[in-house]
Structure formats: C-alpha cells, structure tokens
Amino acid sequence: MVGWSSSLLRVADLVAVILLTMLAIAATFVSESLLRTVVTIPFLFFAPGYSVVVAMFPHRRSSLDGERLFGSEALLLGIATSIGLAIIVGVNLEYTVWDIAAVPVMVALSSIALLSATVAMYRRLSPLNETSPTTFGGSSDRAKTPNIGDSIQLSSVIVAVSVLVAVLSVGVVALDPPRGERYTEFGLLTEAENGTLVADNYPSEISAGDQETLYFTVTNREMQTKQYTVVITLVATNEDGDAIQRARLDSFRNEVAAEETWRQEHTVEPLLSGERLRLTYLLYDGTIPEQPTAQNSYRELHVWLDVS
Structure with missing residues (x-):
C-alpha cells in the first residue's frame, strides 16, 4: 500500500495533466460556454508542453526523499513548449484536409499531451531510471549538490529550441502561404x-x-x-x-x-x-x-x- 501511494505521488503531476487533457477534450465538444474557455486555455498553454518536457526529463524532486520540490523551471518550460507546439500544429493543419478549428487543434494537442504523459510516467516509474544521472533541474545523486548553473543552462536551451521551431514554422508559412479558406x-x-x-x-x-x-x-x-x-x-x-x-x-x-x-x-x-x-x-x-x-x-x- 505504501509503495502504491509512493508511486502515485511520484506521478501526481502527470495524472493531473491527463485529467486536465480529458476535461479539455470533453469541453471542446460542448457549445461555446464559460466552461470551455476556463478549461481549454490552461490546457493549451501548459499541458502539451509540460508533458513533453517531463517525458524528456522524467525525474522530479520530491519531499519524500528529503530534496526540494520540483522547480518552477518546469512550469516555464512547459508554457514555452506549449506555445511552440500550438504554433506548429496550427501551421501544419493548413496543409491537411482539416481546417484550423477548435476540434482539430484540440485533438492534435491532446494526442501529444496524452502520449507524452504516458511516456513520462513510464520513465519516471521505471526502476532503470532510479539511479539515472539525468534529472530535470539537477542530478539525481543525493550525495551530490545539484548544479544550478547547469539547470539554468538546460532550461535556456529548451526555451531557445522551442522559440526557434516556432519561428521556423511561421517562416515556412510566410514563404509558402496557405491558400486561405477552403x-x-x-x-x-x-x-x-x-x-x-x-x-x-x-x-x-x-x-x-x-x-x-x-x-x-x-x-x-x-x-x-x-x-x-x-x-x-x-x-x-x-x-x-x-x-x-x-x-x-x-x-x-x-x-x-x-x-x-x-x-x-x-x-x-x-x-x-x-x-x-x-x-x-x-x-x-x-x-x-x-x-x-x-x-x-x-x-x-x-x-x-x-x-x-
């Protein structure tokens, strides 16, 4: 029972992302309402990017082992990556049979969020990663002091890559603009x-x-x-x-x-x-x-x- 509770706490943030994603999908198919706006906006600006970031760097710091909680860099990187993903999805939808509308965008981003969250859960709970030297925000070796400079540098690189991908996607559209409404x-x-x-x-x-x-x-x-x-x-x-x-x-x-x-x-x-x-x-x-x-x-x- 303790092991199950401990595992659940280790992936609590990912469970919350999955629940938010499912709620956002359901709200998308509801007619225009306050609920749709309240649910989908936090999802669009956070869930897809956060899932991708955690899938790349699955370890989180937890008070269970005496270390500090997962840093605010995850939130910032999640927002930056989510914005980049939203732009990429929007750009690529112009070259498919689907229009840039609420349902196609939400289905695409929800698929990314759910798949990434599933991968992140697997990596975080996998025994092979318990002693992995690669952790998000610092080293997983308790005997070593986390290198804050490396954490900041890593965060900067991911943000820079997200911005670069978004800019390149917009540039592709500028060079080859879509033909407009179908x-x-x-x-x-x-x-x-x-x-x-x-x-x-x-x-x-x-x-x-x-x-x-x-x-x-x-x-x-x-x-x-x-x-x-x-x-x-x-x-x-x-x-x-x-x-x-x-x-x-x-x-x-x-x-x-x-x-x-x-x-x-x-x-x-x-x-x-x-x-x-x-x-x-x-x-x-x-x-x-x-x-x-x-x-x-x-x-x-x-x-x-x-x-x-």
Whole structure:
C-alpha cells in the first residue's frame, strides 16, 4: 500500500495533466460556454508542453526523499513548449484536409499531451531510471549538490529550441502561404446573344415539352481533388414555399482537381407544370442521399419557373 501511494505521488503531476487533457477534450465538444474557455486555455498553454518536457526529463524532486520540490523551471518550460507546439500544429493543419478549428487543434494537442504523459510516467516509474544521472533541474545523486548553473543552462536551451521551431514554422508559412479558406464555388450561367456565358437572363417561363439550355459551373477551392455530383430537380411548392411535389430531371458526376472548374452544359425539360416551380441545382461532395433536397446538399442554387 505504501509503495502504491509512493508511486502515485511520484506521478501526481502527470495524472493531473491527463485529467486536465480529458476535461479539455470533453469541453471542446460542448457549445461555446464559460466552461470551455476556463478549461481549454490552461490546457493549451501548459499541458502539451509540460508533458513533453517531463517525458524528456522524467525525474522530479520530491519531499519524500528529503530534496526540494520540483522547480518552477518546469512550469516555464512547459508554457514555452506549449506555445511552440500550438504554433506548429496550427501551421501544419493548413496543409491537411482539416481546417484550423477548435476540434482539430484540440485533438492534435491532446494526442501529444496524452502520449507524452504516458511516456513520462513510464520513465519516471521505471526502476532503470532510479539511479539515472539525468534529472530535470539537477542530478539525481543525493550525495551530490545539484548544479544550478547547469539547470539554468538546460532550461535556456529548451526555451531557445522551442522559440526557434516556432519561428521556423511561421517562416515556412510566410514563404509558402496557405491558400486561405477552403470552399466550392457553384454557379448557374446562360448564353447571351453574343455567345458569352453570363450569370443573368435566366428563363422564367417555359412551355411543357420545350427545352432550355443552361450551364452550371463548379470551381474547386478545397485544396484537394473532389468528386462532385450535381442533381437537377423541379419542385412544386405551396404558398409557404414548402415542397409538395418533386421531379428529378438529371444528374451529373465529375472529378475536379484543386483550383479547377467544371462547366457543364445541359438541357432542362420540365416534367411538372404550374406556377412558381423551383428549378433546383443540388451539389454534393461525396455520396448522394436517397432523397436529394436543398437541406442535405453541400451547395444549392435555384430559379423560379412558370411551366404552361
């Protein structure tokens, strides 16, 4: 029982880091609230860096063996390293499919904190490290006096490395800036009398059995190749604009590379008649639901038609 209590005390700081990390992860998935701010800010500025520092230098001084408590250098190095890690994660997320948002950032930093804390626990409790000459903040040999100058020098080196890595990460972005927000442009065009395509002069009336030629465009700004599908429907609505009848006119599918535009010519032949019919273009990124609607689409365009 004494051995278990002693072991728990030796890793109490790491247990606290793990608990803070788990609480921060849970708070991240909660809507904006005071709890989310109160928990995540201490986590971001402390937990990941502290875990990494202790994983590198696992020994802590404890009153159990008569030595002074773990020095304040751990706190300072933890903060410095956490700031560096946050910058590195943010920079690298720009080059992935994930946006710089709360969830991706927290998942990345939480993974670092949990993995590092686990390694630190193992190293601190490992019998092989009991007599290790490398301790954070001084020597583990009780017969020797801790060299404070070496401790300060080591702390300075780690802080300097953290700052250097952060600066280099920012420099990479400055030299190769990200392309900005990821999105998809979706447009509908008609052909003017001079043959140019314009986003104007959409048909408002058409007779049953007649056809209209239109063009839709899809421009991929998602920074990666996408498989798009466009579904064209004609929807009869009531006075409130709610759908009461749907007719699927056509669908198109195409793979579009990043920064490329897909332009598709097509003909519209109404399958319904009436006033205030909604000619709707539904854009999907990936799979198509069984019942395509404006609510479950990625992008939506529509024009109003009277079909006689």
